[in-house]
Amino acid sequence: MYEFDWSSIPGALPLLAKGLMVTFEVTLTAIVVGIVWGTLLAVARLSSNKLVSFAAASYVNLFRSVPLVMVILWFYLIVPQLLRSVFGDALGDIRLASALIAFSLFEAAYYSEIIRAGIQSVARGQIAAGLALGMTYAQTMRLVVLPQAFRNMTPLLLTQAVILFQDTSLVYVIGLSDFFGTAYKVGDRDGRLVELLLFAGAIYFIISFAASQLVKRLESRYAR
Amino acid sequence: MNYNWNWGVFLSETPSGGTTYLAWLFEGLQWTVMLSLSAWLIALLVGFVIGVLRTVPHRGWSTLATAYVEIFRNIPLLVQLFLWYFVMPELLPEAWGMAFKQSHPLTQQFLAAMVCLGLFTAARVAEQVRAGIESLPKGQWAAGQALGFTLPQIYRYVLVPMAARIVVPPLTSEFLNIFKNSAVATTIGLIELSRQAQQLVDYTAQPYEAFIAVTVLYLAINVVVMFLMRRLEQRTRVPGFIGGGQ
Numbered sequence: 001m002y003e004f005d006w007s008s009i010p011g012a013l014p015l016l017a018k019g020l021m022v023t024f025e026v027t028l029t030a031i032v033v034g035i036v037w038g039t040l041l042a043v044a045r046l047s048s049n050k051l052v053s054f055a056a057a058s059y060v061n062l063f064r065s066v067p068l069v070m071v072i073l074w075f076y077l078i079v080p081q082l083l084r085s086v087f088g089d090a091l092g093d094i095r096l097a098s099a100l101i102a103f104s105l106f107e108a109a110y111y112s113e114i115i116r117a118g119i120q121s122v123a124r125g126q127i128a129a130g131l132a133l134g135m136t137y138a139q140t141m142r143l144v145v146l147p148q149a150f151r152n153m154t155p156l157l158l159t160q161a162v163i164l165f166q167d168t169s170l171v172y173v174i175g176l177s178d179f180f181g182t183a184y185k186v187g188d189r190d191g192r193l194v195e196l197l198l199f200a201g202a203i204y205f206i207i208s209f210a211a212s213q214l215v216k217r218l219e220s221r222y223a224r
Numbered sequence: 225m226n227y228n229w230n231w232g233v234f235l236s237e238t239p240s241g242g243t244t245y246l247a248w249l250f251e252g253l254q255w256t257v258m259l260s261l262s263a264w265l266i267a268l269l270v271g272f273v274i275g276v277l278r279t280v281p282h283r284g285w286s287t288l289a290t291a292y293v294e295i296f297r298n299i300p301l302l303v304q305l306f307l308w309y310f311v312m313p314e315l316l317p318e319a320w321g322m323a324f325k326q327s328h329p330l331t332q333q334f335l336a337a338m339v340c341l342g343l344f345t346a347a348r349v350a351e352q353v354r355a356g357i358e359s360l361p362k363g364q365w366a367a368g369q370a371l372g373f374t375l376p377q378i379y380r381y382v383l384v385p386m387a388a389r390i391v392v393p394p395l396t397s398e399f400l401n402i403f404k405n406s407a408v409a410t411t412i413g414l415i416e417l418s419r420q421a422q423q424l425v426d427y428t429a430q431p432y433e434a435f436i437a438v439t440v441l442y443l444a445i446n447v448v449v450m451f452l453m454r455r456l457e458q459r460t461r462v463p464g465f466i467g468g469g470q
Binding site for chain 1: 294295297298299300301302303304306307310311314315318400403404405406407408410411418421422425431432435438439442443446
């Protein structure tokens with residue numbers, strides 16, 4: 001029977017905390033950029049301009065049909081070369097930058113689908129009312145439609161954020177030391193992979209479970 | 225940036241000899257498809273059982289099923305894969321653990337990835353099945369009871385056959401997800417598509433060709449799956465229900 005030895009975890013806690021901060025950094029950046037860029041994509045997709053809506057649809061469909069692992073690898077290939085051609089070689093950790101960009105652009109595709117559904121859930125008459133008041137299309141979107149749409153889709157956006165938080169562990173493929181990467185490295189170093197992996201799983205579970213319970217509460221409050 | 229495009233690279237011979245890089249890609253494609261399909265079978269089987277149990281009027285069973293869904297949904301897929309691959313063999317009875325560790329590395333990787341992906345997706349399938357069963361009118365249940373059916377019979381003859389048809393459209397996206405999620409198996413070394421892309425980069429130093437080819441293959445998988453599921457949806461839809469003919 002396997003004998004557990006948890007002794008390497010307490011000493012590694014500062015390292016693990018640092019890794020967790022990287023995880024949160026990637027998550028938060030991807031949420032913020034993803035929602036902003038996703039909103040633009042959603043509006044573009046609903047645009048009456050065929051070319052604009054086709055471009056947005058292609059972007060979304062492309063990102064949604066490729067595995068996140070491939071997207072992370074793609075950006076790890078492209079971003080360093082781009083950054084180098086702009087900033088020269090004086091760059092810090094390129095891995096973090098490329099992960100941030102990959103997650104932001106990838107999540108934007110998923111967020112834009114949620115946001116598009118949110119926009120479409122707002123009654124059509126609202127747009128007509130805005131236009132009748134003499135607002136431009138952009139003003140109608142910004143002042144009338146989007147505020148209501150975001151209220152409707154808040155639970156879905158948050159649920160997606162929990163999924164995103166879990167997905168950030170995939171930066172493992174480019175060797176970035178996020179929470180999971182750190183846990184793996186510590187376990188590998190000390191020969192205590194079993195304990196460290198179980199610990200990492202438990203922490204991810206606690207955070208994600210707590211967050212999704214909060215979302216559920218919020219949802220029932222909104223529904224009332 | 226000047227990059228030397230060389231699409232002929234796929235036809236050149238690999239260092240191990242005997243095959244081309246193109247053959248490597250197709251080997252990767254085969255593993256991706258095999259892994260995804262076998263995991264999908266597990267996901268459907270376990271998912272339907274858990275989904276049904278979540279709706280059963282029996283506290284113990286439904287709590288158990290809820291716990292399953294919450295656990296598998298709130299731990300990242302990558303962590304689950306590592307738990308199956310590195311941790312499970314240690315916790316199994318020693319004889320089993322040894323048997324696992326002594327088997328061919330490819331067998332180990334495939335088994336771990338298949339079980340992981342299957343049980344992970346099962347939690348998602350279960351949620352769809354539960355939603356499908358709950359969307360049925362209460363009268364279906366009552367009708368089953370009125371006919372003198374026992375609880376298992378109500379599920380077997382009334383609820384599940386209906387729910388199975390209702391959940392086909394939402395399951396399409398889960399089916400697509402399983403192909404995408406299978407790329408995670410690259411982290412434990414299974415030579416599926418993503419792994420082959422990285423291998424090609426290492427061996428040929430032609431990263432763009434390799435990544436573009438693999439991306440196109442993933443897109444092709446998507447198109448094929450969507451086409452097949454569309455046809456299945458048309459055949460199985462229930463008139464009068466969401467997604468069914470009116």
